[in-house]
Amino acid sequence: MDFDSLTFDEVTRNFGRRRALNRVSLTCHAGELIALLGPNGAGKSTLLSIAATLLTPSSGTVRYGSQSARDGGAALRARIGFLAHDLFVYPELSAAENLWFFARLHGVRDAAQVVDGALRQANLQDRRDDPVMTFSRGMRQRLAIERALLHAPRLVLLDEPFTGLDDTAVVATRARLSVLRDRGCIVLLTTHDLETVEALVDRAVVLSGGRLSAIDKNQGGLRAGYRRVATS
Amino acid sequence: MSFLRVVWLVMRKDLIVELRSREILYTTLFFAVSCVLVFAFGFVREGQPMEDVGAGILWIAVAFSGTLALGRAFERERQSETMRALLMAPVDRPALYVAKLIGVMALMAAVEVIVVPLVALLFQAPLFRHLPMLLALLLAGTVGFTAVGTMFGAMLARARSRDVLLPVLLYPITVPVIIAGVRGTSALLQADPDPAVARAWLSLLLSFDVVFITLALWTFEPVMTD
Numbered sequence: 001m002d003f004d005s006l007t008f009d010e011v012t013r014n015f016g017r018r019r020a021l022n023r024v025s026l027t028c029h030a031g032e033l034i035a036l037l038g039p040n041g042a043g044k045s046t047l048l049s050i051a052a053t054l055l056t057p058s059s060g061t062v063r064y065g066s067q068s069a070r071d072g073g074a075a076l077r078a079r080i081g082f083l084a085h086d087l088f089v090y091p092e093l094s095a096a097e098n099l100w101f102f103a104r105l106h107g108v109r110d111a112a113q114v115v116d117g118a119l120r121q122a123n124l125q126d127r128r129d130d131p132v133m134t135f136s137r138g139m140r141q142r143l144a145i146e147r148a149l150l151h152a153p154r155l156v157l158l159d160e161p162f163t164g165l166d167d168t169a170v171v172a173t174r175a176r177l178s179v180l181r182d183r184g185c186i187v188l189l190t191t192h193d194l195e196t197v198e199a200l201v202d203r204a205v206v207l208s209g210g211r212l213s214a215i216d217k218n219q220g221g222l223r224a225g226y227r228r229v230a231t232s
Numbered sequence: 233m234s235f236l237r238v239v240w241l242v243m244r245k246d247l248i249v250e251l252r253s254r255e256i257l258y259t260t261l262f263f264a265v266s267c268v269l270v271f272a273f274g275f276v277r278e279g280q281p282m283e284d285v286g287a288g289i290l291w292i293a294v295a296f297s298g299t300l301a302l303g304r305a306f307e308r309e310r311q312s313e314t315m316r317a318l319l320m321a322p323v324d325r326p327a328l329y330v331a332k333l334i335g336v337m338a339l340m341a342a343v344e345v346i347v348v349p350l351v352a353l354l355f356q357a358p359l360f361r362h363l364p365m366l367l368a369l370l371l372a373g374t375v376g377f378t379a380v381g382t383m384f385g386a387m388l389a390r391a392r393s394r395d396v397l398l399p400v401l402l403y404p405i406t407v408p409v410i411i412a413g414v415r416g417t418s419a420l421l422q423a424d425p426d427p428a429v430a431r432a433w434l435s436l437l438l439s440f441d442v443v444f445i446t447l448a449l450w451t452f453e454p455v456m457t458d
Contacts, residue, residue, distance in 0.1 A: 054316055056457060078322035086313035092249045101245050105321040107233045131252070147317075 001075040003065025004030040011060035020046045022210035033187040038207035044190040048157045052082040081153030087144035091133035106151035118146035137164035158189040194222040238323040242331035256304045264297035272354040286357030287417035302381040306389040325453040333382045362420045372437035373413035379444040412436045
């Protein structure tokens with residue numbers, strides 16, 4: 001299956017008595033890169049987990065094109081790439097083994113070739129056979145980004161993709177995200193590093209107290225827009 | 233991707249991880265052997281074991297070490313939240329359950345290979361007199377125990393008190409497995425072995441296996457979604 005939009009419609013998510021998301025509505029289109037901003041505990045990761053089909057909303061609907069997560073099932077999951085705060089890689093396996101395992105699990109053809117390409121993108125060719133437990137946080141992050149993108153997903157969900165990356169890797173990751181957008185992916189990312197994504201994102205929204213507000217980044221930039229929403 | 237292909241991929245990955253760390257195998261084996269040795273100190277006097285204790289001790293060692301293996305198998309998936317990555321893969325989710333089930337069973341089988349001769353030696357139990365029936369009881373019992381344990385292990389992987397909750401949930405439900413295993417094995421260890429009784433307990437174990445594997449395959453996807 002394929003889709004060209006992701007729509008949250010009045011999505012609410014409760015954890016016990018705590019309301020993490022409160023009637024969130026947002027539509028993202030193919031070829032769009034959207035920053036999801038907000039303070040710690042605002043519900044950003046919860047929203048990404050719902051988009052990744054790992055959580056279900058307490059109320060409201062999420063649609064991928066015209067389909068719901070339940071209708072889409074495994075075919076829908078095949079079109080979603082998710083980088084979570086926890087990196088979803090096995091520390092005991094090497095970089096190549098991790099990528100190969102997830103490539104095969106996602107039914108990627110020519111897995112060996114795709115893995116080589118991913119290692120090149122992550123600049124980890126010379127460490128391909130080293131266990132991930134010996135990697136620095138930045139190296140793990142680069143590997144995890146490539147793991148999320150191995151199967152050429154339509155919807156790319158990235159939770160703090162720039163965490164632990166050095167300047168060179170930040171530049172490379174920004175270029176990578178730009179290419180994904182140009183290829184027609186829907187890219188939804190969370191970050192606290194507003195300056196890094198300022199020129200990259202098409203638009204930005206802020207989650208605060210479970211509620212979503214749009215930022216007009218053309219009025220003084222992302223930082224100013226974020227402050228306006230946070231203080232309003 | 234086919235169901236069996238997914239099972240093989242996940243099992244292979246688990247096997248490689250375990251071969252690198254040997255963490256679960258060594259800890260469960262150490263625990264099972266320690267358990268048998270402690271009972272040997274209590275129940276063997278002047279080289280003579282108490283009557284009919286071998287079967288109970290064998291199954292206690294299997295159940296306790298199995299609980300340890302189940303907890304660690306899912307702790308590994310929790311550390312980097314890789315369970316969520318597995319759940320996001322476009323595969324039949326029950327295949328993930330089956331892969332974990334077979335993986336834990338393989339570890340328990342490795343423990344049983346050591347524990348059965350040890351119990352036979354320390355408790356002078358003629359465990360090898362009806363070897364095919366003993367193997368059938370152990371296999372059916374291990375399947376039943378791990379079928380329930382794998383389900384709970386996966387459900388509790390993200391719970392804060394998982395180490396406490398796993399045995400609390402697991403043992404009451406697997407009591408029939410442990411009773412059937414002990415009584416079936418005990419029937420084989422008597423001075424006058426009774427294979428018919430052992431077969432009856434084996435039938436009960438097989439029924440338990442069918443019921444709980446069916447239930448687990450049916451409920452795994454909805455239980456793991458949220």
